[in-house]
Amino acid sequence: MSGIYLRDKVQELYDLVGKRGLYVNTNHDVFVNAKSINAGQSQQYKFSLLNPKGKAYASPMLLATLTSLLNHGTMLITGAPGIGKTTGAELAGHFFTGTPLDEILESTIQGHPQQTEEKMIARFHTGKLVKDGEEHVLPRKFLTSKVKLIDEINRLDPDKWSIILRLIDTGKATYGDTLLEAATGPLFATANYTDAGTFEMPPPGLDRFDVAAVVTSPQPWDLSRIYSRSDEKLNGGLQKLLEIPEELKLSDDDFAQIRKEISGLPKAGNLDTSLNFVLATIRFSEAASDDVTRMTKGNAWASSDIQGLHFTNHPSVYTKNELSVRTARAIQRYARALAWFSGDYQVSEAHVNTIFPYATWHKLQPSEKALQEKPKFANDRIAFARFVLEKISGEWATMKGQNELKVYGSTLNAILDDTDATLMELIQKNAGLREIVSKSGQTPLYAVVSNAIKTICNWDNPYALVLAKSLETGYNARMMKQ
DSSP, X not given: OOHHHHHHHHHHHHHHHHHTTSSOOOOOOEEEEEEEEEESTTSOEEEEEEEEEEEEEOHHHHHHHHHHHSSSOEEEEEESTTSSHHHHHHHHHHHHHOOOHHHHHHHOEEOOTTOOHHHHTEEEOHHHHHHHOOOOEEEOHHHHSSSEEEETGGGSOHHHHHHHHHHHHHSEEEETTEEEEOOSSOEEEEEEOOOTTOXXXXXXXXXXXXXXXXXXXXXXXXXXXXXXXXXXXXXXOHHHHTOOOGGXXXXXXXXXXXXXXHHHOOBOTTHHHHHHHHHHHHHBOTTTXXXXXXXXXXXXXXXXXXXXXXXXXXGGGGBSSOOOHHHHHHHHHHHHHHHHHHTOSSBOHHHHHHHHHHHHTTTOOBOHHHHHHOGGGGTOHHHHHHHHXXXXXXXXXXXXXXHHHHHHHHHXXXXXXXXXXXXXXXXXXXXXXXXXXXXXXXXXXXXXXXXXXXXXXXXXXXXXXXXXXXXXXXXXXXHHHO
């Protein structure tokens, strides 16, 4: 089957859920090929108008769709009670994987403090255990179902999180001495806003979710479409609405092909470099250390409130914490899936920027500086994540022409060329370097690298320290080979 045909099937399934009135929500917050406008007396209200052939999506259903297409995609869905968090996950799981809704309901874990490992993951075969003393493990339906749903996960007390962390992260779980592997497919979790019966979700748990969406109540004009659907509590009819047209059903081979196409999409230009710059900026912490190796928020564990810091207006100061490698991989993975779903033939910066807020808002914590500038960031964390990305993107745009970047690039090339041909050519073209090398009393490579580190660090930017550290690492790696 061609990729276009499979993409068409996925897009038709996505549209089908809305056409049947099963999940109606035009709270569109993801736009492909659109222009943004600001309105209001203070220009604080943002709207997006699509260009021709542009598309608009509601993030909860779009991200649920992308999560369903991946091997072990994980998604957190938050919002107030009764507005479609669980329903959206159930419907996406049903229509895209073909798993019957009854099976999804049977395998769902209900979050509450009394939940146990035996109810969630597996149990021993009682008969064999009593009769033969054999610890034969029987997985629960939650593990064997393609669609795994944890409803109201923030009602699980902290002790239960240790049970599911590995499962969310790797698709594996341990019961007794037996390692169990979950069926391939998406894992969704819903969480209501904080109330008397909820627990704070631990950062390691939040970090395990690739993406997260906030479900908002339907717009007034959506209610008429919802009312027009037959009320199954009065007269049934839900089963017919859940029927998947035969021509739209996705087989295991279809999923394998879709994932192959998603993973095979090429990246545009310096996409990895720009994403690395974003992550390096967020992780930077001047308060952590004077050693560049430890200048990260993860190492500012005792206090970040230190006086006399230099970089007080850098984008890094707007977040309290950094992002994990797990998050970086998730951004790349979902950007690829979005590009495929949108019908694009390469992964661009636009795809990464679209996914970034939904892969990070539930993990990034706004600093006091961020909340002072805009108190609403305490509530609208997606807007906060976009704000951070915009700040960093602005920084990236202004530094592209920096001479220090050219010094870094030429020096790194010299380090990587074991023949020293690049090094010699660099020295011959630069009279200043020739003089430095002749006076240094060190090897030419040492003289060039040490000079480059000093030159780069004269640039008043935290990223200069990262580049200088990169040269140190590259040079030392070459020396160790010798």
